[in-house]
Amino acid sequence: MRLPLLVLLCSGLALTLAQHNPHWWGNRNTIVHLFEWKWTDIADECERFLGPRGYAGVQVSPANENIISEGRPWWERYQPISYKLVTRSGNELEFASMVKRCNDVGVRIYVDVLLNHMSADFDGLATGTGGSVAEPAKKSFPSVPYTAEDFHETCEITDWNDRFQVQQCELVGLKDLNQNRDWVRTKLIEFLDHLIELGVAGFRVDAAKHMAAEDLLFIYSSVRDLNINHGFPNNARPFIYQEVIDHGHETVTREEYNELGAVTEFRFSEEIGKAFRGNNALKWLQSWGTDWGFLSSGQALTFVDNHDNQRDSGDVLNYKSPKQYKMATAFHLAYPYGISRVMSSFGFDDRDQAPPQDAQEQLISPEFDADGGCSNGWICEHRWRQIYNMVGFKNAVRDTELTNWWDNGDNQIAFCRGSKGFIAINNNLYNLSETLQTCLPAGEYCDVISGSLVDGVCTGKSVSVDGNGYGYIHIGTEDFDGVLAIHTDAKL
Known part of the structure; x- marks a missing residue:
């Protein structure tokens, strides 16, 4: 009955x-x-x-x-x-x-x-x-x-x-x-x-x-x-x-x-694709989430692409545009919104x-x-260093808020996750070279995008953070990736 x-x-x-x-x-x-x-x-x-x-x-x-x-x-x-x-x-x-x-x-x-x-x-x-x-x-x-x-x-x-x-x-x-x-x-x-x-x-x-x-x-x-x-x-x-x-x-x-x-949340996938394809300035991502008309964070399953829409033409990114795809995925995993899923195709x-x-x-x-x-x-995108190290970043900064948003008024952005992590992204055709607030304790940190912390040594770039939390951040147009990310678990 x-x-x-x-x-x-x-x-x-x-x-x-x-x-x-x-x-x-x-x-x-x-x-x-x-x-x-x-x-x-x-x-x-x-x-x-x-x-x-x-x-x-x-x-x-x-x-x-x-x-x-x-x-x-x-x-x-x-x-x-x-x-x-x-x-x-x-x-x-x-x-x-x-x-x-x-x-x-x-x-x-x-x-x-x-x-x-x-x-x-x-x-x-x-x-x-x-x-x-x-x-x-x-x-x-x-x-x-x-x-x-x-x-x-x-x-x-x-x-x-x-x-x-x-x-x-x-x-x-x-x-x-x-x-x-x-x-x-x-x-x-x-x-x-x-x-x-x-x-x-x-x-x-x-x-x-x-x-x-x-x-x-x-x-x-x-x-x-x-x-x-x-x-x-x-x-x-x-x-x-x-x-x-x-x-x-x-x-x-x-x-x-x-x-x-x-x-x-399919709108997440479409809008993040527009942004990192250059069809919308990254500066607008400061209000990412519900202000964009998305569901509340705990109700939204979020992704850059999935097995269906990665096969469609349009704004959605997939592995065939690797630099933009890795930038979008890094932002996805760094920004505190949604229940995150990454694709392995x-x-x-x-x-x-x-x-x-x-x-x-x-x-x-x-x-x-x-x-x-x-x-x-x-x-196997999940085995790309730039993606699995951002999974580690997301774990390290869990339950922290986004603070200290910075942008250049266009397609260079940066922000902190509490006092545990910092990320910068450059989607302009010119260098990002700035001294920025990282919100991290003083010390030397490995950039987990260009390399990893292995046996006490950075295999890629490193960033020196001073006693006030500031560090010099450089992402050149010639760099393989348009992202730099550091966190407390990658400190020398």
Whole structure:
């Protein structure tokens, strides 16, 4: 029997308010999206790199069975066929092992989950990565099982300002589940509960705006608490962040979902891209955050790019513009706004391109060069020194305020994070050469962009801070990067 909506809203609100907590270890506070990686490789990466470098968590690709599509494009992962935990990334045992190994080194796992739909039309029988078969055209998915009555009526989205079409018609032909049906809710809750049982910390909910908020409230409120055997406290709720693309003029808005969990702040991605592409002066970033029309900091999942919009033309930056991308990421991780996620991509020349794979169309593992970067089709931005050292910066300055903003009236900016960190950025075509207030105690500090503090020595630039907190800052137009960053954990 369904609860009356008012009762559901009242009982669910207290639970959903807790679903904004990512359950990070210590001072860690950055998620990385290891897009399309295998489970065994993610487990290895947690132990050898992510844990030691202070990453807080990993967003993993969808874990449940999907159709096998010709050429194995990345988007086949978003065409589910059952809730078996078998994909190109690995099977359930490998998934469970990954979650445990990552939790053991303080790196949380967040799963990209597909609650809105099943696979789109397929010629005849579709075969899944776990051996299941289905007839998507008939809305027949026997391995769940779902039948036609578990879906909304077939219709296309032609008007994105028509709530009925957005939430009950088929997104790019994907068979649209009816989350108001008890059976559908039951199967979705069972799926999420199983992932929680295996130790995950939360979920990225794909296509959330295509589902009614009251249906998601019921589902979120019904899932179990996190598994205490994986280091979570009693009564801890899963962290939920929801994909809601809202450019400010949609009928279905992010404000319908932000109390249920965090929401992906796509405007952040677009505006930061405009700024660092030179289409908006960096001086205006002083008021970054809610003054720009963004969600409140604790409700916004923020990113420079994600696996979808990095493939689109426009203002969004990606790895193909590395200098600007690293500057934007440094600002993202230095400025105290949002729940930060960084992207770790594979190289692509067209939008549908498959991740790196062998002749049998199986995923291949990343390989690493002498500097620790990836070298065989994987981009691995999270292993770029300028990015992982800014993750360390963000950890070092956690819970401090932004102070002492400086700019040159154009595209050179600098600011402090309390008395723990300082960053300067130069996006002009001339040198930044200034004596600036760093807010740091007197001493010699390593710039974590051009190098690191290794065995008591700076491998890149250094900055001498005097007894009044001032230091001479130089970022030349010839410099490889347009950023300089120092913090208390990088003091000689």
